[in-house]
Amino acid sequence: GEDVEQSLFLSVREGDSSVINCTYTDSSSTYLYWYKQEPGAGLQLLTYIFSNMDMKQDQRLTVLLNKKDKHLSLRIADTQTGDSAIYFCAGGHGSGNTGKLIFGQGTTLQVKP
Amino acid sequence: DTAVSQTPKYLVTQMGNDKSIKCEQNLGHDTMYWYKQDSKKFLKIMFSYNNKELIINETVPNRFSPKSPDKAHLNLHINSLELGDSAVYFCASSVQGAAGELFFGEGSRLTVL
Numbered sequence: 503g504e505d506v507e508q509s510l511f512l513s514v515r516e517g518d519s520s521v522i523n524c525t526y527t528d529s530s531s532t533y534l535y536w537y538k539q540e541p542g543a544g545l546q547l548l549t550y551i552f553s554n555m556d557m558k559q560d561q562r563l564t565v566l567l568n569k570k571d572k573h574l575s576l577r578i579a580d581t582q583t584g585d586s587a588i589y590f591c592a593g594g595h596g597s598g599n600t601g602k603l604i605f606g607q608g609t610t611l612q613v614k615p
Numbered sequence: 616d617t618a619v620s621q622t623p624k625y626l627v628t629q630m631g632n633d634k635s636i637k638c639e640q641n642l643g644h645d646t647m648y649w650y651k652q653d654s655k656k657f658l659k660i661m662f663s664y665n666n667k668e669l670i671i672n673e674t675v676p677n678r679f680s681p682k683s684p685d686k687a688h689l690n691l692h693i694n695s696l697e698l699g700d701s702a703v704y705f706c707a708s709s710v711q712g713a714a715g716e717l718f719f720g721e722g723s724r725l726t727v728l
Binding site for chain 1: 670671716
């Protein structure tokens with residue numbers, strides 16, 4: 503079945519770049535997503551990439567997609583303490599009304615001042 | 616003005632009890648979802664409804680019964696609660712067919728003693 507995997511924890515210093523990695527198995531995913539969850543809150547969509555793209559940049563966020571290796575990464579430039587959160591990679595499975603997201607287990611990003 | 620709101624935010628109850636969680640969205644979306652997040656932060660879809668019609672029903676015990684009185688509301692009723700039901704339950708909504716672009720509520724933390 504479909505599966506999405508991420509490393510569980512990443513610690514960086516404020517001002518450094520963070521790179522969060524994700525691998526997925528469902529090659530039919532048309533879109534791949536990054537969500538952010540702050541403590542005690544729901545998930546918030548950060549960005550997404552269409553499967554025929556290699557890269558997408560959105561301000562401090564850069565998403566890289568290697569479709570051959572089924573590898574997705576999220577780079578956060580100039581990481582701030584406010585970026586401390588859990589980051590979820592997710593792949594779309596199915597389409598239309600029956601579509602759903604398959605989430606990775608989340609990467610906890612700790613940003614040290 | 617909260618887009619997706621869930622009540623209650625916290626719920627502590629005894630095994631065997633029945634409880635409900637309510638969700639409302641004011642985004643005008645057609646599709647609503649329930650996701651379950653376990654203690655390891657793993658997030659999995661339970662149900663989705665589109666315009667009050669059940670679309671996705673993952674392998675969830677039939678003690679869980681969702682109800683959608685209208686497209687802006689999706690409630691979750693759980694009978695005969697078990698210890699393993701302890702989790703954070705997230706309601707989410709999306710535009711029809713856009714299952715990847717979810718708007719999440721803040722979650723309802725259920726603790727079964």
